[in-house]
Amino acid sequence: MMPTLSIFLVVSAALFSIGLLAALSRRHAIFILIGIEMMLAAANLNFIAFWRFSPQPQQPTGVMVAIFSIAIAAAEAAVGLALVIAVYRHYRTTNVDQLDQLKG
Amino acid sequence: MSSAAFVVIAILTLAAALAAATLQKLMHAALSFALAFVGIAAFFFLLGAEFVGLVQVFVYIGAVAVLIVFTILLTRRDVEKDRGFNWSGVVVAIAVFGGLIWAILKTRSVSIAAPEIPALTVERIGQVLMTGYIWPLLCVGLLLTAALIGALILVMEEKR
Amino acid sequence: MIGSLDQIFIRAKQLLLAPLGGAPDWVMQIASSLINIFALLGVFLTLFALISVLERKILGRMQNRYGPNRVGPFGLFQPVADGIKMLIKEDIVPTRADKIVHFLAPILIAATAVLALGVIPYGRNMTPFAIDSGILFFFAVGSTTELAVFMAGWGSNNKFSMLGAMRAIAQMISYELPLIITVLPVVMVVGALSPDRIVAAQGGYAFGFAPCWFVFTPWGAAAFILFFVSGLVESNRTPFDVPEGESEIVAGHMTEYSGFKYATFFMAEYIGMFAISGLGITLFLGGWHAPMRGLEFIPSYLWFFAKLSALLFVYIWLRGTLPRTRVDQIMNFAWKFMLPMAFTCVIAAAVWHYAGRGFAGWLWSLGVIAVVYFILSIFLETRKKFAPRTYRFAE
Numbered sequence: 312m313m314p315t316l317s318i319f320l321v322v323s324a325a326l327f328s329i330g331l332l333a334a335l336s337r338r339h340a341i342f343i344l345i346g347i348e349m350m351l352a353a354a355n356l357n358f359i360a361f362w363r364f365s366p367q368p369q370q371p372t373g374v375m376v377a378i379f380s381i382a383i384a385a386a387e388a389a390v391g392l393a394l395v396i397a398v399y400r401h402y403r404t405t406n407v408d409q410l411d412q413l414k415g
Numbered sequence: 416m417s418s419a420a421f422v423v424i425a426i427l428t429l430a431a432a433l434a435a436a437t438l439q440k441l442m443h444a445a446l447s448f449a450l451a452f453v454g455i456a457a458f459f460f461l462l463g464a465e466f467v468g469l470v471q472v473f474v475y476i477g478a479v480a481v482l483i484v485f486t487i488l489l490t491r492r493d494v495e496k497d498r499g500f501n502w503s504g505v506v507v508a509i510a511v512f513g514g515l516i517w518a519i520l521k522t523r524s525v526s527i528a529a530p531e532i533p534a535l536t537v538e539r540i541g542q543v544l545m546t547g548y549i550w551p552l553l554c555v556g557l558l559l560t561a562a563l564i565g566a567l568i569l570v571m572e573e574k575r
Numbered sequence: 576m577i578g579s580l581d582q583i584f585i586r587a588k589q590l591l592l593a594p595l596g597g598a599p600d601w602v603m604q605i606a607s608s609l610i611n612i613f614a615l616l617g618v619f620l621t622l623f624a625l626i627s628v629l630e631r632k633i634l635g636r637m638q639n640r641y642g643p644n645r646v647g648p649f650g651l652f653q654p655v656a657d658g659i660k661m662l663i664k665e666d667i668v669p670t671r672a673d674k675i676v677h678f679l680a681p682i683l684i685a686a687t688a689v690l691a692l693g694v695i696p697y698g699r700n701m702t703p704f705a706i707d708s709g710i711l712f713f714f715a716v717g718s719t720t721e722l723a724v725f726m727a728g729w730g731s732n733n734k735f736s737m738l739g740a741m742r743a744i745a746q747m748i749s750y751e752l753p754l755i756i757t758v759l760p761v762v763m764v765v766g767a768l769s770p771d772r773i774v775a776a777q778g779g780y781a782f783g784f785a786p787c788w789f790v791f792t793p794w795g796a797a798a799f800i801l802f803f804v805s806g807l808v809e810s811n812r813t814p815f816d817v818p819e820g821e822s823e824i825v826a827g828h829m830t831e832y833s834g835f836k837y838a839t840f841f842m843a844e845y846i847g848m849f850a851i852s853g854l855g856i857t858l859f860l861g862g863w864h865a866p867m868r869g870l871e872f873i874p875s876y877l878w879f880f881a882k883l884s885a886l887l888f889v890y891i892w893l894r895g896t897l898p899r900t901r902v903d904q905i906m907n908f909a910w911k912f913m914l915p916m917a918f919t920c921v922i923a924a925a926v927w928h929y930a931g932r933g934f935a936g937w938l939w940s941l942g943v944i945a946v947v948y949f950i951l952s953i954f955l956e957t958r959k960k961f962a963p964r965t966y967r968f969a970e
Contacts, residue, residue: 313417313461313529320519322425326432326455328512333436335504341441341486345448348479349432352455355467363462368532371540375548377459377467378540381474382555386562388479392486393566399490442729446676449722469711477718481744484725488737537708537768 319360327353340395340405344388351384421461428454437500441487449480463532466540581699581874584614611703615692623845624654630891637895657838664834669732672831676730681832681839683723688846690716695853696770698863698876708768713854714755717809720847721747724818724828727840731831739827742902743818747809749909754805756917757798760924761789761858770854774862784868788861793941794923799859801917803886806851808905810844812890814897815905852886853879911955919947 330353333346355377362373399405431451438444452475459468544552579586588610595606628651632642644650668677694709696702706712721744728740762768765776777788789795808815818827829840856862860882863875900908923940930936 314421315526315528317519317522317526318421319458319462321516322429322458324512324515324519325429326451327515328508329429329432329436331511332504332508335507336501337436337504338501339441341483341490342436342444345435345445345483348475349435349448349451352452352471352475355471356455356458359459359462359464359467362464363532364527364529366530368530368535369539371535371543374464374467374535374540375543375551377464378470379548379551379555381467381470382559385474385479386559388482389566390562390569392482393569395486396489397569405490442673442676446722446726465706466708466711469708469715473711473715473718476722477715481721481725481748484722484729485741485744488729488741534707538766 316360316364320357323353323356323360326356338406338408340398340407340410341392343407344391344395347391348384348388351380355380417461424454424457424461428458441491442484445480445484445487448483449476452476452480464535466535466537581876583874584698584876585700588614608704611693615703616689619689619692619846619849620842622849623842624658625651626845626887627657627841628653630894633888633891634895637892661835661838666834666836667831669831672732673730676726677831678730680723680727680730681836681843683726684720684843685839685846687716687719687723688843688850691850692846692853694770695850695857696774696862697853697879698874701863701876702771705769705771709770710758710762710768710773710854710858713850714751714758717847717850718751727832728828731828733831736828736830739818739830743811743828746811746815746817746902746905749906750805750808750913753801753909753913753917754809756914757802757805757920758858760794760798760920763921764789764924764928770857770862774857774864777861778864780868786861786864786866788859788864788866790859790861792924792927793937793944794920794927795859797916797923797944798920799855801913801920802855802859803889805913806848806855807890807893808909810847810851812844812848813894814900816899817902817905848887848890849883852883852890855886856882912951915947915951916944919944 327350330346330349333349334343335346337343337346358373358377358380360373362368362371365373395405398410402410404410428451431447431454434447435444435451438447452471456468456471456475459465459471588607591610592603592606595603598606628643631653632644632650635642642650643653646652646656668674691713693704694702694706694712696705702709724743724747725740728736728738728743731737761773765773767773777786779787781787785791790799811818819829829837832840856879863879865871865873865875865878923943926943927936927940930939
């Protein structure tokens, strides 16, 4: 027997906040991107959980949104990582605390 | 049986995600990130959306995780660790988690049990993609092409 | 009589499961899956052992010598000797290697290779795990191999290993695209991602005697050749074995592995070969169908293994014949030739379908493929560009 919908939402909220933790506390640019990917995945999990427990499951709306979200997240990860490499080539660092040329 | 599987997958996923968010050694964190996504794909299988689970394994672990480890390799300067950890992020994350849990537990209408649904076949997904969702499909295709060209241009060596 | 020999393994499995008749549903599922898994592992590990010695004997015969012929009748017990040798070798791990990652890499590679074997139909009703999107499962699991190769290269803390792993991953990622795009025409024509449905769609006989396998259509033949070459590259076989080129980077990502872990890498490569050949047979060569109506009394799994043996013989033949290609030649070939040809196969399959799937469709799709091939061969300038040879002698 499957757990209730609220348990799935709790797990997805936990995953989202762990992703938020990674995006806010880490100082390496790549791990901020990892945090963002985790937040997107938690949102996907939410969509699929709501689709599964919905009163009209023959409309696979949640599944469709999750599929498009995975594609978009992959594109965004590719561009983000290309940016990190380009920035590294210029400044020789990936620590976001040291990338403050536009500050003040 | 299903709830035992759920508990195991949930513990695995959350532990791997926490490891990815806090481990100092870069490579270990990247590999725990891949493990966390295996866990999320297992959740999708449990919820009956096998196609999405397989696409998740394919895209995230086969492509995004490899991208991330390659980028770590290309951007290190003999430093294997990520020093510096901003503790205020932990406070914000816990606050957000608390807010979300409060919202979920307050809502009566989400404490429902799983209805019996017909299995979602790949044919149905294909039908829906090609009839109802054809515009998003074409837009995502364009977006992926733009991302591909953009990433290549960003990483190309400038002509000296 | 014909039917019972064909289904003999299904009957055996039902006999084995009979004592558990009254058990709850999940116990039956787990027991059934366990029997499938053990049968699969037993068959393919034995096949791996057999192929490892047969390959050395066939290569030897091609090079005008006997292969191993001491250890048993015709040397066929050589894998036993090899296995004992691998097991008793000392397991050396570099001091500054990352112990966990170094240990997990061969396990992950072997696990993904064996997982991929689970969705291939080996006979009538004999698919170990018949899931709805089996082809996608195969490719999802196969793409995890790249991460495992990277773990092997990085976990060894060795620059040659890292270089070898990067080259291996570059090669594997480049050829994943043609591999998947050549599968697309088959999926399009059949309308399903399930290997069982794809095999069933190649069932009948056209004009009463010609089998309806997809390899007998122009797009199917071109797609099969592209798929086969991409499979060669994915399993790092000669002529594309740059990742394990002994004369170049020692053993690439497998340099720091000794003893049983090296045997695991070896096994994973061969099982990957079996999996890709099995998928090629399912998609293009009609799966477990017999080629002629009169030969249908031979059980379906024997036909599958006969086709598998033929494909493995071609793999070994290519290894004995062709030299290794350079890394940049491999990349050029993938991106400039195979990818456009793979897209052409998709278009040719669509043309075949809309021109009626008959003789006219055959000719039109053959025309599309021939035109694109001709244009590519002009634009890629594959003629030799060598200057006349000059000699410089020491004074």
